[in-house]
Amino acid sequence: MSSPILPGSELGVLGGGQLGRMFALAARRMGYRVSVFAPEDDTPAGQIAFREVRASYDDLDAVADFARTVDVVTFEFENVPTGTVEAASRHAPVRPAGRLLYATQERLREKAALVDLGLPVAVHAAIESAEELARAAEQVGFPAILKTAAWGYDGKGQARIERAEELERAWKEIGGGRAVLEVLVPFEAEISVIGARGLDGSIALYEPFLNRHENHILDVTVFPAGITEATRREAQRIARAVLEGFDVCGVLCVELFLLEGGELLVNEVAPRPHNSGHVTIDAHVTSQFEEQVRAVCGLPLGAVEPLAPAGAMANLLGDLWESRAPAWDAALSDPGLRLHLYGKAEPRPGRKMGHLSVIAATAEEAERRVRAARDAVARG
Numbered sequence: 001m002s003s004p005i006l007p008g009s010e011l012g013v014l015g016g017g018q019l020g021r022m023f024a025l026a027a028r029r030m031g032y033r034v035s036v037f038a039p040e041d042d043t044p045a046g047q048i049a050f051r052e053v054r055a056s057y058d059d060l061d062a063v064a065d066f067a068r069t070v071d072v073v074t075f076e077f078e079n080v081p082t083g084t085v086e087a088a089s090r091h092a093p094v095r096p097a098g099r100l101l102y103a104t105q106e107r108l109r110e111k112a113a114l115v116d117l118g119l120p121v122a123v124h125a126a127i128e129s130a131e132e133l134a135r136a137a138e139q140v141g142f143p144a145i146l147k148t149a150a151w152g153y154d155g156k157g158q159a160r161i162e163r164a165e166e167l168e169r170a171w172k173e174i175g176g177g178r179a180v181l182e183v184l185v186p187f188e189a190e191i192s193v194i195g196a197r198g199l200d201g202s203i204a205l206y207e208p209f210l211n212r213h214e215n216h217i218l219d220v221t222v223f224p225a226g227i228t229e230a231t232r233r234e235a236q237r238i239a240r241a242v243l244e245g246f247d248v249c250g251v252l253c254v255e256l257f258l259l260e261g262g263e264l265l266v267n268e269v270a271p272r273p274h275n276s277g278h279v280t281i282d283a284h285v286t287s288q289f290e291e292q293v294r295a296v297c298g299l300p301l302g303a304v305e306p307l308a309p310a311g312a313m314a315n316l317l318g319d320l321w322e323s324r325a326p327a328w329d330a331a332l333s334d335p336g337l338r339l340h341l342y343g344k345a346e347p348r349p350g351r352k353m354g355h356l357s358v359i360a361a362t363a364e365e366a367e368r369r370v371r372a373a374r375d376a377v378a379r380g
């Protein structure tokens, strides 16, 4: 096994968003230098980094120059083009390796890979044309969700379809192209498992988180998830299978639908730390970002036990800025609340600007307090 990349080394991140920012904060705390490669400047990650390189992902000379100057490359944004990852991997190890990234960049590819691993996914069909959509609808049934195969996240490029008459509208709404039609899963809850796998194959799995969405965007995450022991074990088995199946060195998140009766279906895999894991920064022995640092550097993984019986995280979207400047002081009047802002200059509706988190004695209390704090921010 190659020797570990020790503190003092330079870690390269492709992508400049909040996930890169929180990775950089964890890495800097441990004494690493972090360089960020992104097509914009003054990015959330770049603000924390030792060096911010502004260039297009298609500028492969710039990517090669970047990779030459760092000890390892990771990414915080899953839509980094495959060619960019390949160019980087000629000069530095890229962790996780491109295979996982490639599979998760396209929904159909991802579902096929999950099925190959023997993992459960929702009934779905591949679509390339309006005619195929009509045929697929007979097979999948209604209600259904039509999703673009590529570049979708947070419910973007998705249309819900209740009956046959809506197929044409939905096809137009997502802009045509390669797509997947999925049955609308009547889930009881959405949960996620975040896991890390080290260079030596060791695995650390956080307990499942319970996720509540608003408008297809994660709104609140809570733990414990209030699930049975059997569901917890099965959710973690699935995450382990993905980590091992893709031979991952790094962190990933498996998003799952929990059905009545306890069955689990994989909705999506994120090949990186995930919004539902932000609570681990304040609530767990080792955060998901520190696990990513440890994994990609070939260090032993940290403990993933929670520091309290319960915790919760609430996202702060740009919508909060609509009527007035957010009153951060009001959120902090609960002394247990932790405020995280991502340094984004421009608030836009639906844009993730930051989050709040809290630990507590019960999941109910944690959720109540994090929601109350967010309401107080909005009210002023």
Ligand code: AMP
Residues within 6 Å of the ligand: 122, 145, 152, 153, 154, 155, 156, 182, 183, 184, 185, 186, 187, 190, 213, 216, 217, 255, 267, 268
């Ligand atoms: P996605 O971008 O696929 O993760 O979708 C975002 C959110 O939309 C999910 O977290 C669910 O709340 C909802 N969603 C997506 N696909 C389905 C489905 N097949 N059935 C029910 N809800 C879904």
